Amino acid sequence: NAGVTQTPKFRVLKTGQSMTLLCAQDMNHEYMYWYRQDPGMGLRLIHYSVGEGTTAKGEVPDGYNVSRLKKQNFLLGLESAAPSQTSVYFCASSDPAATGISPLHFGNGTRLTVT
Amino acid sequence: AQTVTQSQPEMSVQEAETVTLSCTYDTSESDYYLFWYKQPPSRQMILVIRQEAYKQQNATENRFSVNFQKAAKSFSLKISDSQLGDAAMYFCAYRPHSNYQLIWGAGTKLIIKP
Numbered sequence: 001n002a003g004v005t006q007t008p009k010f011r012v013l014k015t016g017q018s019m020t021l022l023c024a025q026d027m028n029h030e031y032m033y034w035y036r037q038d039p040g041m042g043l044r045l046i047h048y049s050v051g052e053g054t055t056a057k058g059e060v061p062d063g064y065n066v067s068r069l070k071k072q073n074f075l076l077g078l079e080s081a082a083p084s085q086t087s088v089y090f091c092a093s094s095d096p097a098a099t100g101i102s103p104l105h106f107g108n109g110t111r112l113t114v115t
Numbered sequence: 116a117q118t119v120t121q122s123q124p125e126m127s128v129q130e131a132e133t134v135t136l137s138c139t140y141d142t143s144e145s146d147y148y149l150f151w152y153k154q155p156p157s158r159q160m161i162l163v164i165r166q167e168a169y170k171q172q173n174a175t176e177n178r179f180s181v182n183f184q185k186a187a188k189s190f191s192l193k194i195s196d197s198q199l200g201d202a203a204m205y206f207c208a209y210r211p212h213s214n215y216q217l218i219w220g221a222g223t224k225l226i227i228k229p
Contacts, residue, residue, distance in 0.1 A: 042219030
């Protein structure tokens with residue numbers, strides 16, 4: 001059981017380039033999230049999705065777009081990368097149908113460097 | 116605004132001893148959930164322990180336990196019999212019952228001395 005899989009694991013971009021990060025989960029979870037993690041800070045929510053075909057903005061959405069065309073996949077796009085987007089990006093999923101506390105399940109992260 | 120504060124950027128403990136990591140949060144909600152996640156150098160985020168605010172009993176998971184003080188809005192993590200594999204960043208997180216967005220603390224780096 002793979003859980004949450006992120007690709008790629010590492011990426012280096014030049015300012016102005018674009019890229020897409022892919023997140024795939026095999027747990028049939030409804031909710032999916034994209035976070036960024038910067039040194040000295042907790043995780044910050046970029047965008048999230050509560051189901052196939054739906055997306056919503058989180059705390060720091062500017063400069064990013066997302067799509068959830070299939071339930072198991074959640075894509076994060078950077079149209080024109082900036083050095084401020086250098087970070088580690090985490091995808092996570094959760095199951096709101098589960099009773100109780102429903103913790104997040106995380107991928108292993110993508111380290112993105114924008115030069 | 117809801118916030119989570121981890122006041123200890125770094126803690127160190129001797130192997131086999133006990134260490135407590137602090138976490139405080141600010142909320143006006145009465146029903147919520149609290150979590151501790153561990154992030155070892157491998158970067159993977161691993162759930163350590165969780166607590167539902169309506170439960171008075173403190174959660175425990177093997178060597179990990181919490182001291183949940185709802186009135187004080189405090190949620191500390193105690194690690195007993197510390198092991199080298201416990202070395203990691205530890206993040207406290209809060210989620211209100213009304214939605215699924217977590218609010219995270221900045222993390223505490225735990226160093227285990229052999």
